[in-house]
Every structure is written in structure tokens, then in C-alpha cells.
Amino acid sequence: MAAGAGSVTARLAANADAPVVRIDIPVSGMTCAACQARVQRTLVRQPGVRDAAVNLMTRTASITYDPKEASPQEFVDAIRTTGYGADLPIDRSILEEQEASDRAYAEEYRGLATKAGVTLAAGVVAMIVSMPLMAPAGHAEMPPASDPFMRWVSRSLTPIVQRALPRLYSIDPRVLSFALLAMTAAIMMWSGRTFYARAWTAFRHHAADMNTLIAVGTGAAFLFSLAATVAPSFFVTRGVAADTYYEAVIFIIALVLVGNALETRAKRQTAAALRGLANLQPQTARLERDSGDVDVPIEDVRQGDVVSVRPGERLPVDGEIMAGSSAVDESMLTGESLPVVKAVGDRVIGGTINATGAFRYRATTLGADSVLARIVRLMREAQGTRAPVQRLADRVSAVFVPIVISLAIATFAIWYVAVDTAPAVRAFAAAVAVLVIACPCAMGLAVPTAVMVATGKGAELGVLIKGGEALQRAGSLDTVVLDKTGTVTEGRPTVTDVVSYDPDRADVEILELAAAVERRSEHPLAAAIVTSADGSGSTLGAAESFESYPGRGVTGVANGIAVAAGNPRLMAEWAVDTSAASADVVRLAAESKTIVLVAADGRLAGLIAIADPIKAGSRDAVTALRRMGLDVVLLTGDSDVVARSVARAVGIERVVAGVLPEGKVAEVRRLQEERRVVAMVGDGVNDAPALAQADVGMAIGSGTDVAIEASDVTLVRGDLRGVAQAVALSRRTMRTMKQNLFWAFVYNVVGIPVAAGLLYPIAGILLSPILASVAMALSSVSVVSNSLRLRRYDPRAV
Amino acid sequence: MRPDDIAVVIAAIAAIGWVNWYFFVAGDRRADGRGSGQRDRATRS
Numbered sequence: 001m002a003a004g005a006g007s008v009t010a011r012l013a014a015n016a017d018a019p020v021v022r023i024d025i026p027v028s029g030m031t032c033a034a035c036q037a038r039v040q041r042t043l044v045r046q047p048g049v050r051d052a053a054v055n056l057m058t059r060t061a062s063i064t065y066d067p068k069e070a071s072p073q074e075f076v077d078a079i080r081t082t083g084y085g086a087d088l089p090i091d092r093s094i095l096e097e098q099e100a101s102d103r104a105y106a107e108e109y110r111g112l113a114t115k116a117g118v119t120l121a122a123g124v125v126a127m128i129v130s131m132p133l134m135a136p137a138g139h140a141e142m143p144p145a146s147d148p149f150m151r152w153v154s155r156s157l158t159p160i161v162q163r164a165l166p167r168l169y170s171i172d173p174r175v176l177s178f179a180l181l182a183m184t185a186a187i188m189m190w191s192g193r194t195f196y197a198r199a200w201t202a203f204r205h206h207a208a209d210m211n212t213l214i215a216v217g218t219g220a221a222f223l224f225s226l227a228a229t230v231a232p233s234f235f236v237t238r239g240v241a242a243d244t245y246y247e248a249v250i251f252i253i254a255l256v257l258v259g260n261a262l263e264t265r266a267k268r269q270t271a272a273a274l275r276g277l278a279n280l281q282p283q284t285a286r287l288e289r290d291s292g293d294v295d296v297p298i299e300d301v302r303q304g305d306v307v308s309v310r311p312g313e314r315l316p317v318d319g320e321i322m323a324g325s326s327a328v329d330e331s332m333l334t335g336e337s338l339p340v341v342k343a344v345g346d347r348v349i350g351g352t353i354n355a356t357g358a359f360r361y362r363a364t365t366l367g368a369d370s371v372l373a374r375i376v377r378l379m380r381e382a383q384g385t386r387a388p389v390q391r392l393a394d395r396v397s398a399v400f401v402p403i404v405i406s407l408a409i410a411t412f413a414i415w416y417v418a419v420d421t422a423p424a425v426r427a428f429a430a431a432v433a434v435l436v437i438a439c440p441c442a443m444g445l446a447v448p449t450a451v452m453v454a455t456g457k458g459a460e461l462g463v464l465i466k467g468g469e470a471l472q473r474a475g476s477l478d479t480v481v482l483d484k485t486g487t488v489t490e491g492r493p494t495v496t497d498v499v500s501y502d503p504d505r506a507d508v509e510i511l512e513l514a515a516a517v518e519r520r521s522e523h524p525l526a527a528a529i530v531t532s533a534d535g536s537g538s539t540l541g542a543a544e545s546f547e548s549y550p551g552r553g554v555t556g557v558a559n560g561i562a563v564a565a566g567n568p569r570l571m572a573e574w575a576v577d578t579s580a581a582s583a584d585v586v587r588l589a590a591e592s593k594t595i596v597l598v599a600a601d602g603r604l605a606g607l608i609a610i611a612d613p614i615k616a617g618s619r620d621a622v623t624a625l626r627r628m629g630l631d632v633v634l635l636t637g638d639s640d641v642v643a644r645s646v647a648r649a650v651g652i653e654r655v656v657a658g659v660l661p662e663g664k665v666a667e668v669r670r671l672q673e674e675r676r677v678v679a680m681v682g683d684g685v686n687d688a689p690a691l692a693q694a695d696v697g698m699a700i701g702s703g704t705d706v707a708i709e710a711s712d713v714t715l716v717r718g719d720l721r722g723v724a725q726a727v728a729l730s731r732r733t734m735r736t737m738k739q740n741l742f743w744a745f746v747y748n749v750v751g752i753p754v755a756a757g758l759l760y761p762i763a764g765i766l767l768s769p770i771l772a773s774v775a776m777a778l779s780s781v782s783v784v785s786n787s788l789r790l791r792r793y794d795p796r797a798v
Numbered sequence: 799m800r801p802d803d804i805a806v807v808i809a810a811i812a813a814i815g816w817v818n819w820y821f822f823v824a825g826d827r828r829a830d831g832r833g834s835g836q837r838d839r840a841t842r843s
Contacts, residue, residue: 206825413810
């Protein structure tokens, strides 16, 4: 015993060290939450599997396993034994994968639509053929058809059919019954085959799903009709109408197929945004070679290749501009509506459109590493995730089907006992209606479809949301913490003011002199001065001599002039009189700007003020967030004075300044301890720990540098308005999910009792199995359509 | 009550019992590896 326990421990320890591998296996044939749960349960039970997550919408099983204990082929076999299709994944790019999944959806839709069309037509024929059987004249001694829907149809259509097809009524009813039997059997074998096959495999695994309900419902109706056809006297002698339900069987199968087809089409539509992204990738690139420009397939482009782009063309790969300049339309990736000006040294993204100029650029990231492929991959992963709100639906659908079967049996018994005339027939119709109306499809679709549409919608706006959980948390936020540098502000110190105190020197010359000495400094403020000087056309090179005084400034000789650039302390050391600048120094310091005084040959020449400018959308974004009822907090490592001046400028009241990166984590935690749901918005690099601590971490990208793996929400465009859009979209999505779940539950809660005949004693309402199948198909379609409404929602309006 | 009513009610109770046993009790046992599923695997291997 002890030895046994020891070996188990050893095995567990070995497993802990073993490297695990993740594989995504495409799974086909899953239609509802119960199907998905079944495949997932089977995979989790496989030896060597550490974790398995099956995704109904992307139709993949992500399995983490120990390659020493299991192989992908075993998983494929295991999935196939559950009755679903599976294949080993083919090694292909994420974009090709998306195309393949689209093709699979399109094929499935075509198949379902054909079957649904043919079966519906067969249903109409069956209904017409069964008219003479239902007419009281058919079996005069029997009451008319017990199915209320069929009775109504029979009453309203009989005169028409009698006039149009009088010969039909002269055919022996037994011949008609056998013809219907043959037709129904054929339809069940052809279009209903998958339901029965899957229901049977599920049954063998002690599981039940939507297929079980349809198979049991139509199977029972068929067997009853078969008996009534083959041995009608058995029923008649017992006072039971030898009614047949052939047309009901055919119609139920047809309507379920129609529902499935519509659902497949709608699911395809939910992936439209993703398809749009994948389609952005051009197939060829024009490369510059010694022999001239050549068009090559995109797969043949290598890092470092020089790509040439003309106006109006789509950029084939990511890269960095080497020559030329242009405006590039990046709206498809960033949501930014205006074209972005790009010049030498700027980075460009594959898939965006060159608007005006022609330029050449060097290819940098390719294939799976490209920005587009990473966004598509993230979206595919996100769209498959489940929101916590779905757990309720999962729990219900797991026990749903056996309970419904039990209810159907109880319905049969109660009707049988309660009804005097033709009890078996009525009891039977009600039981079949209960089976058919109850389907967990709508419940299984309620959340994933909303997640899919919302993440796609977000991607169109440059707001990448990492899945259902992030969506749900973002929907319940009440506090947004904004990092200052790089989030509210540009994060790049920029020269804002230049003042000359020397009548012989223009502002530009002040800048030029300072730049000449700062050119050799590595201080961030120096970079701001040099950039500004270069931008205003400075031709003065670096100073001949240079000395740096840490914390004070720099000195040097440029163009024969002794230049000092730094703070008042440096000026004092150099005995420069700065009294002329004192008023400006006080004024600019109050605006929390950093001041660099510039002296030339021992006399004060001018002043340069540097600040980190506030981003264009920051104020609007803060206003929008506050309008949405969110508390906005500014969190920064900068001094209180600087922080407050920025906060004032954008309209934030609550400021926490002077915190170190660890302090940011503590601040977020402190807010969470106040039972707030906190979003942290930062640049994704310096703020990573705080982003991770927050309930929702939002990384703000700068167009090309998309830190999409690091956070719950990534704002591709470096604009704070994306935060408000993300929150608005999430709130709207949560509302959609809750509506979907509500309707899916209400539909079943109301539908099942009505189908069971609860309203019959009160209002005489009885639901035909055919109407029940219509209701079931409608419930799934309405849930998916409700999710699709999110596509029209525009969070930019917040 | 007709005589066959009693038969139907008894049959229904039995059927409901069996459905719940088959899908919940036997299904769970199988999921835990205690049921027929485990025997199947053992025989196969």
C-alpha cells in the first residue's frame, strides 16, 4: 500500500517537471453547449492531458498535454469516439487558418441549407398527402387529428387540396400511409442522420444533448406512426385514433435544420470583423532588386528586403521607411480616421493603405510576428473565450436534457391518466412537444456570440479586448486609474516655449545654440531640444567641446561661442545674470514646465521651456469616463505640482503623485480593498505590475508597438478615448449577454410547460410538436440576432 | 382510473428513474473512472 502511494507521488513529481505542449485541434459538428462540454470532458479524461478547453465558436480544442504520455492523434481519436469530427491541425499561418475556418462555415451552411430546403419541401408534400388521412372521412369512426396545429391545417387546407388534387382522396388511405412511411424513413436517414448518430454516441457515453432531444422526439413519433400504419386495428380496437405523425417528424427535422443553417450563417457573421482583418493581408509585395522592382508572393519576403509602395496600395508587410514620405490610412487597425503622416525612420504596418506619396521601406516583422497576424491571433483567441456569466448556462445545460426527458415522460403519464378520449395520442403529442421545444442551443449561444461580436467590434475601433472575462470585468468597472506619462500625456518631452533675451538673436538661434551643446548629451530634455532645433531647420552641428554637469546642465563651445544650457544653479556657477528671465521662469514653472536657461559668452541669451504635452483626446476621454459614472484617478511618479497641473488640464480631481512602480501596485490594491472594480491604464511596459494587479489592465499602444499579449485590453491607437469606448462596449455587451440568457431561460421556462399542456385546462391551448420545433429554431436565431445587433453599436458616440 | 392508467404511471416512474440513473449516477461514476468506461479501457488495453 505504502509502496503504491510512493510511486504515485513519484509519478506526480515527474509530471510536474515534464514539459507540456499545447495543441489546437479543429473539432467539427458541435452545435451547443452540451456538445462542447462532452468533448471537453472526454479530453480532460485522456491520460497525459493537463488541461483542455473546447471552444464552440472557433471550433477548436486547446489541449495542454505531456508529449511523453499522449499524442495528438490519440486526442483526435478520442474526439471522434464522442461522435464529433476532428483532424490533426495543419501547420499554416493564422490568416490561412482564418480562411479555412470561413470556408468550413460556408460549406457547412451550404450543406445544412440544402438539407433544410429539401426536407421542408418533403414536409409540405407529406402534409398534403396526409390530408386525406386526417379528414374525418378518412376514418369516420375516429375523432379528427389530435394535434391541434394539424387539425387547424387540415380544416383550412382540405377544401383547397380536395379541389386541386381530387384523385388524392380516391387513393386507399393505407397506400398513402405506406408512402408517407417510406418518405419519412428516407428523410430521417438522409437529413436527420447526424442527429441520430450523435445522439446514439452521446447515449453510449451516458451523455445527452440537443441531438438526444430531437432523436428521442422524432424517433418516438416515427415509431408510433409506424405502428399505426402497420397495425391500425390494434389502435382502433382500443378506441385510440391510429394517427400518424409523419409530417411532424419531417417538419421537426426540417425546422431544426433551418435553425442550424441560420445559426451557422449568423455565427459566420459574428466573425466578420476577424475576416475583415485577415483579408487586409495582400498576397504579393513589390521588392526592390538589382534588376528593378519585382512582385513576389508575400511568403517570399524576407526580413531586410526593401519594399516599394505606390499611392493607393496596401502595405504588404511591417517595416521602417527608408526613403520618401506619405500619409498612411491605418484606420483598419487603429480606428484612427485621419491618415497618419509617415516619413523616413517611421514604422509602418502591413495591411494599412498608402494614401498619397510613394515610399520605400525595409521589411521588419513578417508572418506570424507581424502586427496584423498578432492582432488576428489575439482576436481568434479572445473570441473563443467564455465569460464567467456563462457558467450559469453551462450548469443548466449539463443537467438539462435528462430533466427534459423526465418531464416528457411525466407529461405523457399525466395526460394519459387525465384524458378520456384517445389518451395515448394526446399524451404522446404533448410529450413529443416537450422534447422538441426544449433545446439548450439558445443557452449555449447566448454568451459566446455576444463575446464574438463585441471583440470584433472592438478590433474595428482599435480596442483589442482579450476575451469574455475581460469584457465582463470591463463592463462592471467603477474606477479608472490613469498613468500620467505616455498615457494622459505624450510621454515625449517637447519644447513648448522659446524666449530670447538678446535682441540680436532670434528664438531659433537660441534653440540652435542650445542644441549644439545638447547634441552630445543623452539627457531626455536634450533630445527634446535637438528634435525641436532640427525641426526648425537648424544647420549648426555638434559643439566642438562639451562638458556635462549632472543635475545642472551642459556647457560647450559651438561655432566659437561659449554656450551654457541648464538650470539657474548652472547659471549661478557661471556667474550669469538671469534676472531678465525671472518673470518667465515663475510663469512657466507654474505651468509645470521644465526650464532650460541658455547663456552665450557669459550673458543670458534666452530660455527654453520643455513639457510633456497632453494627448489630443485625453480631456474628452476623461469627460466621457466621468459622464459614464466612473471615478478617474491620475497616478504618477512625477511631483505633485506637475501631476496636479496635468490633472487640472484634463479634468481629473483625484491625484496620487510621487509613487514608484511598486507604489502603483499598492495604490491599485488599496482601491480594490475599497471594493472598487479598478481599471489601470498604462503604457504596458513600465506599468506592467499595476496592469496585472488591476481588475482590467489596459495597455495603451502607440500604433505599431502593440503590447497585445500583456493586458486585458489593448488600445492600438495611443488615444485615451479608447478607454471610454472599451468600457462602453463592454457595458453594452454585458447587457446583450444578460438579455440573451434571460430570453434563453424564459423561453424554456415558458415553452416547456406550454408544450406539456399546462394551459390546456385553463385556456384550451395545446402546442403541436411542429409549432414546438418552430419555437425552438426561433429561440436560437433570436439569441444570435440579438448579439449581432452589437455590430451596429458605435461606442464612439459616448 | 382505468386499469391501464396504473400501469402507465408505474412505467413512467420507472422510466424517469432509469433516465436519471443512466445519465447522472452511471454517467458520474464513469466520469470518475469507476464505471463501465474504466472497464472498457482496461479490457482494450
